[in-house]
Amino acid sequence: MSINRFTLQLDEIKAAYAAEPNPTVAVRLERIGRIEKMLAANEEKICKVLAADFGTRHSIESRLLEFQMVYQACKHVRKHLKEWMKPQLVSTPAFLGSSHAWTQMQSMGVVGIMSPWNYPVQLALVPAIAAFAAGNRVWLKPSERSSRTSGFLATLIQEYFHPIEFCVTVGGTEVAESFAALPFDHLFFTGSSNIGKRVMRAAADHLTPITLELGGKSPAIVDPSAKMNDAAASIIYGKLVNGGQTCIAPDYAIVHSSVSETFIQELQNAAQEQFANPEEFTGAIDENQLARWHQLAKDAVNRGAKAIPLLSPSGNLGLAFMPVALLNVSEDALVMKEEVFGPILPIVTINDLDSIIRYINEGPKPLALYWFGKEKKVMQRILNETRSGGVTINDTLLHAAIEDLPFGGIGGSGMGAYHGRAGFDAFSHRKSVLEVRGFLGLKFLGGTKLARPPYRKGVERLLRWLK
Structure with missing residues (x-):
C-alpha cells in the first residue's frame, strides 16, 4: 500500500472523527462492548491461530494472559468512564476574584496503534479500548511476525467495526514504516527499543505525540531473607510463561553467593513442577527467534558461562530449545547486553546492597524490577534508589495486571503509560479553561x-x- 493510499485512508477516518469529535459515554462504551463481544465469540478460534503462530501455546495461557486482560480493561472502563470524563475544577488566585477555572478532557482524533507479536491480541486491543474510552478513532497495524493471529484479528475487526471507527492494516516492514510516518493525532507503539527509535523518528516529522512501550533488562533481586522456593517459583513462571517472550519477564536474577546453589536447585524444581509438560511450554514465534536463543546461550558458554538445564531432558526431548540458567556469565556476553526475550536466565551473584543498586543503575532503566525478601529497609532502598517502569515485590508480572496502576517504562524502556485511567489520559487532551x-x-x-x-x-x- 502506497503512502498516498495511506494518507487518503487517514483523511477518511479524520473526516469521520470531525463529524463526531465528542462521542457520548454510551457511544464509547458501545464500541468497547463490541471488542468484548468479538473476543468472547471467537476465543476458541483465536486460541488456535495463536497456537499456530507459536507452534505451541496452551489455550489456558492465551485465555489468561491475552483475553482476561482485555475483559478486565473493558470492565474497568465501564465502571469508571463517566467519572474520568467529568471536568475537574481547580482553584484560582485571589486577584481573579470569583473567576472559575477547570480542566476538561477531550479526544485527540485518530490514534495509530502498532502492536507486537508476543501478545498479539492483548497488546492490540487494550490500547484500542483506552483510545475508544477517550473518544478517538483507531487504526491498528499488528505485527507481521504473528501473521496468522494478525490476519484473523483483522478479519474479526472488519466484521465488527466500520473501518472509519476501527481500521486495521496488515503487512511487513515497508507497511510499518509508511504507517509510522502518517500524521496521527497520537501514535502508540509496543515493541523493541531499536524499532521504537525508528518509529519515533518517523513520528517526529509531524510532531506526532507518541507513547512507546518498549522493554529492557528487568532484574529479579533475591534478598537472602527471601524464601528461596517461593522466589524461584515466581521467577520461573515470569521467565518461562509464553516461552520467555514477555517484555516484563525477569531478564536476569541477582542473588547472594551464599544462597546461589540453593536458588538454582529451587529454580530447577520449580521449572520441572510448572513446565514439565511440553504442550504447556510456548514455542518461539519463528525460526529467527529460536536461532537467537541458541546464539545467546552459545555465546555465553563460549565466554566461560556454565549452562544449567532447568528442565529434565526426559519427557522434554521435543522442545526445540531447552530452558537454561547461566552462571558465571561474562559482562561482554550478548545475553548481558541485550534483552533476552526467551527462556534463558543469567544469574549474577552480588553480595552487598550498595553494589546491587549500583549494578542496576549503571545499565539502562528497566521496564520492570522484582524484589524478593522480608527486610523492609532493604526493600525501601531498592524502591527509592533504583529507577524502573514498575515493580512487583515477592512475585513477578502482576503489577501489569492492576488496572489502577499505570503501565509504562522510563528512559530506554519507554515513555508514557497506559492501563486504566492512565490509558484514558494518554489518549486525551486535558484542556485548561478559565472563565x-x-x-x-x-x-x-x-x-x-x-x-x-x-x-x-x-x-x-x-x-x-x-x-
Missing part, C-alpha cells in the same frame, strides 16, 4: 484590566499587592 469574572462583582476590576497600559500608579499598587 473570568469581576472582582467582588465589579467588572472593571476583573481579569487583566488593572494591568493594562498605560502603566500608572495603579499597576504599581497591583504589583505590590501581588507580592
Whole structure:
C-alpha cells in the first residue's frame, strides 16, 4: 500500500472523527462492548491461530494472559468512564476574584496503534479500548511476525467495526514504516527499543505525540531473607510463561553467593513442577527467534558461562530449545547486553546492597524490577534508589495486571503509560479553561484590566499587592 493510499485512508477516518469529535459515554462504551463481544465469540478460534503462530501455546495461557486482560480493561472502563470524563475544577488566585477555572478532557482524533507479536491480541486491543474510552478513532497495524493471529484479528475487526471507527492494516516492514510516518493525532507503539527509535523518528516529522512501550533488562533481586522456593517459583513462571517472550519477564536474577546453589536447585524444581509438560511450554514465534536463543546461550558458554538445564531432558526431548540458567556469565556476553526475550536466565551473584543498586543503575532503566525478601529497609532502598517502569515485590508480572496502576517504562524502556485511567489520559487532551469574572462583582476590576497600559500608579499598587 502506497503512502498516498495511506494518507487518503487517514483523511477518511479524520473526516469521520470531525463529524463526531465528542462521542457520548454510551457511544464509547458501545464500541468497547463490541471488542468484548468479538473476543468472547471467537476465543476458541483465536486460541488456535495463536497456537499456530507459536507452534505451541496452551489455550489456558492465551485465555489468561491475552483475553482476561482485555475483559478486565473493558470492565474497568465501564465502571469508571463517566467519572474520568467529568471536568475537574481547580482553584484560582485571589486577584481573579470569583473567576472559575477547570480542566476538561477531550479526544485527540485518530490514534495509530502498532502492536507486537508476543501478545498479539492483548497488546492490540487494550490500547484500542483506552483510545475508544477517550473518544478517538483507531487504526491498528499488528505485527507481521504473528501473521496468522494478525490476519484473523483483522478479519474479526472488519466484521465488527466500520473501518472509519476501527481500521486495521496488515503487512511487513515497508507497511510499518509508511504507517509510522502518517500524521496521527497520537501514535502508540509496543515493541523493541531499536524499532521504537525508528518509529519515533518517523513520528517526529509531524510532531506526532507518541507513547512507546518498549522493554529492557528487568532484574529479579533475591534478598537472602527471601524464601528461596517461593522466589524461584515466581521467577520461573515470569521467565518461562509464553516461552520467555514477555517484555516484563525477569531478564536476569541477582542473588547472594551464599544462597546461589540453593536458588538454582529451587529454580530447577520449580521449572520441572510448572513446565514439565511440553504442550504447556510456548514455542518461539519463528525460526529467527529460536536461532537467537541458541546464539545467546552459545555465546555465553563460549565466554566461560556454565549452562544449567532447568528442565529434565526426559519427557522434554521435543522442545526445540531447552530452558537454561547461566552462571558465571561474562559482562561482554550478548545475553548481558541485550534483552533476552526467551527462556534463558543469567544469574549474577552480588553480595552487598550498595553494589546491587549500583549494578542496576549503571545499565539502562528497566521496564520492570522484582524484589524478593522480608527486610523492609532493604526493600525501601531498592524502591527509592533504583529507577524502573514498575515493580512487583515477592512475585513477578502482576503489577501489569492492576488496572489502577499505570503501565509504562522510563528512559530506554519507554515513555508514557497506559492501563486504566492512565490509558484514558494518554489518549486525551486535558484542556485548561478559565472563565473570568469581576472582582467582588465589579467588572472593571476583573481579569487583566488593572494591568493594562498605560502603566500608572495603579499597576504599581497591583504589583505590590501581588507580592
